[in-house]
Amino acid sequence: MSTSTAAPPKAGPPSVESLTVKVDGRAIVVPKLSPDWQGKPAPTTMIQACEAAGVTVPHYCYHPKLPVAGNCRMCLVEFGTPALGPDRKPILNPDGTLKIAKSPRPAIACATPVSPNMEIYTTTPGVKQMREGVLEFLLINHPLDCPICDQAGECKLQEYSVEYGQAASRFAEQKVHKPKQVDLGPRLILDDERCILCSRCIRFTRDIVGDDALGFVNRGSYNTLTHYPGRPFDNNYTLNTADICPVGALTSKDFRFQMRVWFLRETPSLCTSCGTGCNLLIGSREDRIYRYVPRENEAVNGCWMCDAGRLNYGWVGRRDRLTECRMRHPKGGWQVTNWPALLAAVTEKLAQAAPGSVALIASARQTNEELYLLSRLATRLGALTDAVPRPGQADHLLVCADRNPNSTGARVMGLAATPLGANLPRILEGLRSGKVKTLVVFGEDVTALGVEPALLARLDAVIVSDILPSPTTELAHYLLPGCAHAEKRGTFTNVKGRVQKFMKAVEPRGDARPEWETLTELARGLCGLGNFGGIEGLFNQMALDIPAFEGLTWSKLGDGGANLVLPIPPQP
């Protein structure tokens, strides 16, 4: 019989194994394993170690969220490892330091794992020459049409040419000509002459989207990117390929020739097309939105977003936006008014409403702050409330079945039923029975929910806030023009309970005004709430009042948002 001599398992979390490498002479400790493109632990690569050391290694084909291809050769670096004696033990220098044997061959930093005491050199003449060489090769057959290229200004070929390239070309031959203005799919144009064949787009659509639609044909320098014959490149994520294309080969039909990128102001914002809450940057100039591009957020969308969400901005600039404060004239017809008068009238009307005679239909497209204020009003008025669900089809990547950006917020505030819209039949019944005499609608078209126009006409008051005209806004007694998210600040809570903020990119149209401002004034009049001191104060007050937001402040949200502290009851 033998007794076990194995040591008992160590208590506590396993220690992160690390190793020391030197990048351009500076020692740095890096973990042995780092997340690969799928987030799985894999041996730390040279490029990751260099990044940790604050050293940028130029690259085209490498993308942290895509499988490594190693084809551009821009990230070639020189390196050395401890020299070993015949006894396989490291040889020491006279001063006791490790003797380093420099590798005779360079390595691609994107695919080569680091090893203990490795030295990586990124500034040697050899590295400089390799970068120059690669850039020269990439440029010889490039059309050099930057003045008419949409990528200009955010083009890696331009940037690296300035940083690492040569000024003059010695190319004395005819360039290779390839297809131009290729209609790759409904949303993309491909210029094969600009393509540097890095294969990022191919890997993205194959490995991230699961749609193996792109590939190379021909051979050698004649290699040409193309889509599967007879099948346009059309999935809901195609435009991400234009983002990750390091050059101007893939350009968005929507953005093509619209604006030079250096004129664009970039505002951190969120996508409002579903409950995922993809982080994005609004590119705008002079109060006009030109594009959305995804903004990296590991906790939400990685660095991708869907095409549907990305292109869903045109409505912000629509000509028929509601831009006037309006009241229905006692004798019929509209009367254009101003905010003080409109808010005074609405406050008076609501103050007069008997408890239980008010119904409030909110929108899960409104911000947490707005929904919070509405919930305070609803409590004061004893109103029956709910929000309108927008069910859709989820996909395997980012699109969520809940097409409202803030259903979670509406539920956490107690405004919306679970499931969303469960109270709507009761509200409808109240309207029909005459029990509900005042209807407050924010951002929804109630006629689409089965509320007949005649029913609205019977009510004491129909108070509507919206951005775009609808049958409901036409029937409103009081019309409060609201703002698109791009025109205000606020927060949404996504389906997973992450609270994220967005910033103002463009000015509101006409008299349109952020709803949270309007609601602050109504809440002051009706509930006696004070002035919050801007959106920050409002958020912080909300966080104090609503348990789920405990511990959060506007500033703590940062750029990436924060999770609600309470578990969110699942929506069936």
Next chain:
Amino acid sequence: MPAEFRLILKHADEPGYTPDLECYLRHDGYAALKKAVALAPKTLPDGKTLRPQEQLRQEVMNSGLRGRGGAGFSCGLKWSFVDRRSGKPVYLICNADESEPGTFKDRQIIHKDPHQLLEGMILSCWANDVHLAYIYIRGEMPGGARLLNQALAEARGAGLLGKNVLGTGYDLEIYVHRGAGAYICGEETGLIESLEGRRAYPRIKPPYFPAVLGLYQCPTIVNNVETLCAVKHIALMGGAAYAKLGTPNNTGTRIVSISGHVNRPGYYEVEVGRVTLGELILDPAFGGGLRPGRKLKAVIPGGSSAKVFKAGERFKIKRKGADGKETLVELDLLNLPYDFDTLIAAGSMSGSGALIVMDDTTDIVAALANIAEFYAHESCGQCTPCREGSLWMAKALRRLTSGQGRREDAEYLAKIADNIPGGRTICAFGEACSWPVQSFVAKFKEDFVARGVADEERRAKAGAGPSTTLKLAASPQS
């Protein structure tokens, strides 16, 4: 007197020798296999037992056999790298994608003695516990593929292949896979990609070393046709006896393909290192010398990607004596022993064993243009330096051979070529396409400069303007 030493090609060219099983068996075929599977486990002094399979692997290691495909890497070492602990199946692939210009040795074996290859493969598979193997044959060799399939059917019928090989309980299946006509499929990881059904883009190493992550991400051995045939002979005669053939570290025999301006172009099997380059070119037993009145101008010693030698070159080569001491020997080109190490020391390589001989009637610029055209056409285009550099050099040489040369073109070509090799590319194609240019331009610079100067002068006379205003040669594919 130098002479051929026919080991692998022993019977291939005998009158009446046919590629069928019956003939092979009549010539002691599959004796090596029968001998190997009958081996008993061996007990070592330290008490460990060596399985028969391990014994054969040890014999291959002892034989010093080096790969006959081009790189000359130790076969035993390659086998020792195989990850046998992964729990994944181990695959073996016979690389029969012989396509290095100047090389025509593997096809002799395939066409004339296919069962020898199968025996070598079955042995190698058995030694490495491989149960599924492929012969990746060049698409341009349909006859070879047909013969191999015929041989495989015969072997299956005779119980040499399939379930329960020779009643040993060992199962092995071998399939022939035809390529679709790309040189790069001869690069082992490109071959694997192609076999998996994709474009033959060579894989990055790390992490995709075939011995660990090869075919279907499983450990994989890729060996050349001739290498696998040598395994048969090692199994038969033993590693030590095989190592006595040839010279130390350059053991065994190899088939040399001689082409170009010689009287007797053809394939000759020799003991490695026992014959000099000069003998291979000039001896009546081999190349048989140049045609009357011709003088040697250049030799490419190991397939078109090897660096060229210029007639009259002299080399100082380190030689290890029997006592382990290194001595410096001065040798001229024709006295270089044709082996792996000497040719590397002389700045080139024996590569695929293809000797391309050029006499003094050769237009060296046109010869290089021809080679460059081949590599530009065959570059897979995956990684930047090779993709762009190979065609750039070919275009420059196209220009230089069509009357549009410039005096600076030699310099220009060398600078392009210098940016391609040395680990800048994913696979060795970068070296393959740039070494010819580097060596031709360096060793025959005067030919290139003279061509450029002549073109410039002719254009100036014709009033074509300065050299910078070039009438560019049209690219045939664009």
